[in-house]
Amino acid sequence: MWDIENLSIKTRVLIDWNYIPESIKISDDEELLIVCSRNYETKETRLYSFSTETKMNYAFFDTKLVIDRFHLIASRKAERLLFLSGEQYKQYDLMDPYRLTNPIDASDLFEKIEEKQIQEPYIIRSDKIIYFIDGKLSIKELVPYNSDDWIKYLRKELSDDNSITSPSKKTIDFITDILYKKNYDPDKKIFEGNILKWELESDDKSVRLTVVDYNFHIKKWNTGNAKKQLDILPSLKNVNSKNI
16 A cells, blocks of 8 residues: 555565564566565575565575665566675675575676776666766666667676566556557656556645555555545745745
8 A cells, every 4th residue: 555645655465473574675667576574583684575466475585694785677678686785795696586596696787887886875776876986976777778688698797597587468568558559648647557556636726646556356446535645836825924
């Protein structure tokens, strides 16, 4: 369930009772949820992957390493879970998020972007990495735009022979519909994802961002009281006895 008031998603997934969830990530296509959890008695980390639609657990992965950060990348090409571990010497690894086996060393993925080691803080969004080097801001492609180039890089450069999961039929149909729909309007005010539908509403007083979530049980968008909204351009009243 989406809570627009504090910009968070609430959902229920089952993890082992002796593990405490520490952080989560959702893929760009909103179909995969990764949960990173920790058992403080055994000092083990466990990663879980779940379907956002069915809440089904695809796989889990155990490690003695402390995972500092993790990211889902290339969700529309050949999806991979990238995770960073290690205290003194950072280690980068890739795995198929649907199987979570056989971690592949991914240090080259960062070395090919920057000769100097990329330090914290950095941001990975939409397969791009945003970081500072010597006080200068850089934004670069972490994943090649062409899916064939990405797969070739995984296979030949990283020796990644893990399975490759192609986009679901629903995702392919959605992208194809946008590409070939003659009346597609990039300026439309309603944006539908797989689990959320966003809409901009406006009047003389304010501009509101509203969101509803998809009910997979009845296969319809929730309406009525289920709609959440947030004023993103509110009217200001009684400011120095003036209305703005």
